[in-house]
Amino acid sequence: MVTKWHWDQGRLNYFQFENLKAIAHCLQKLEGVVINQKDFDPLRAELESYTGLPFAPKSYRVWRNYKRVFECSFLATTINSQLYVTDFCKKIAASGAKKIDVDEFLSLFIPRFRFPFAAFTDYKKSDNLVYPFCAVLKYLISNFQLGKQTNISLEDVFSVIIGNNCTGLEPIEHYTKLKATKYKPDGDETRQVREMMIFISQLSILKWYKGALYLDISAKDFEDYNGFQHLTNPMYKEPKQIREEEYLSMTSLTGQIVYPFKLQSREIPTDDIFIEGKRTRVTHIKIERSPLLRRLFFDKYPDTVCDMCVCDTTQRYPWTDNLLEVHHILPLSSSLSITGEGTSLNDVVGLCPNCHKSVHTYYKNWLNKYKVDDFRSRNEAKEIYYQAKTSIVL
Numbered sequence: 001m002v003t004k005w006h007w008d009q010g011r012l013n014y015f016q017f018e019n020l021k022a023i024a025h026c027l028q029k030l031e032g033v034v035i036n037q038k039d040f041d042p043l044r045a046e047l048e049s050y051t052g053l054p055f056a057p058k059s060y061r062v063w064r065n066y067k068r069v070f071e072c073s074f075l076a077t078t079i080n081s082q083l084y085v086t087d088f089c090k091k092i093a094a095s096g097a098k099k100i101d102v103d104e105f106l107s108l109f110i111p112r113f114r115f116p117f118a119a120f121t122d123y124k125k126s127d128n129l130v131y132p133f134c135a136v137l138k139y140l141i142s143n144f145q146l147g148k149q150t151n152i153s154l155e156d157v158f159s160v161i162i163g164n165n166c167t168g169l170e171p172i173e174h175y176t177k178l179k180a181t182k183y184k185p186d187g188d189e190t191r192q193v194r195e196m197m198i199f200i201s202q203l204s205i206l207k208w209y210k211g212a213l214y215l216d217i218s219a220k221d222f223e224d225y226n227g228f229q230h231l232t233n234p235m236y237k238e239p240k241q242i243r244e245e246e247y248l249s250m251t252s253l254t255g256q257i258v259y260p261f262k263l264q265s266r267e268i269p270t271d272d273i274f275i276e277g278k279r280t281r282v283t284h285i286k287i288e289r290s291p292l293l294r295r296l297f298f299d300k301y302p303d304t305v306c307d308m309c310v311c312d313t314t315q316r317y318p319w320t321d322n323l324l325e326v327h328h329i330l331p332l333s334s335s336l337s338i339t340g341e342g343t344s345l346n347d348v349v350g351l352c353p354n355c356h357k358s359v360h361t362y363y364k365n366w367l368n369k370y371k372v373d374d375f376r377s378r379n380e381a382k383e384i385y386y387q388a389k390t391s392i393v394l
Ligand SMILES: [Zn+2]
Pocket: 306, 307, 308, 309, 310, 311, 351, 352, 353, 354, 355, 356
């Protein structure tokens, strides 16, 4: 019997890391509230104002329609009709020195998420254990090690991973021998699994592009992060009989070995653009150095004009091909945006190496001045980028 993979569908935007953070921040304040109150939705007004998201349709309780978003992302569940907020929720809502970025969040999430999943109504303790995200990552990493193509299409997730009943618990070598099966998804399985893949594509080493999930790493990153083992080793805990107990156990961070992405193996990569930060900017570095992102960006915007100083680098240096670097405008700790189409290039610009270095210096000065370690919102990040851009003396 093949284990079917379930998720949510149609609310992808709510799974964006920045939105999850705002949701977590809000839910934390509402902890313990009774969800099913007569004629009153205790979540709607608060969530709408914290996140700026509509939580449509208005005629339904937020919990009724968005329960899966909260539960699948490990933020909250209900126990006896009261809102229960998880360790994950508190961690993702944290600010200041305790703040985590998308890589840290997903590296705690990926090894824990498994089927049977306690938030789904068909939860049965005795069902086969499957760690879907670990399985997909093992497949990608095993191919990377063999020097093969490092992407997996949605069709292959079904035919190769689900069809072979992969659990994510097998040794990585297992994944090099998998053959395609005849397994075909039915009903809304396709959409659900697609959204699972897009959700994890927020990890800085993954990208979603044209219906496939790409592992986008350099050999050096692979070595530095010890083969990303912290992402592929399922965190096993005995499943609990009772749904609520299982959910709490799965989303608990205390008394566990945690493997934050950043601290896995070695020190912060040194890079003169980034050494300013008190905290690492690993996510940001991985995004800006991503070979795939670079390719996607310049395929779409082939101009070699710097967004800041408007120098056309191939005109000025006719013997060069393309000197521009990709710069990600959003807060240093945030992921690339995801859309149904794939990795969004909206908040990425091409900068010449001088401008790129100088804009990060501008950031550093600004962050120091306001004694913060990152921009507090997308708008703030955009505003500071714009300030730097308009402060150039041409
Ligand atoms: Zn420039």
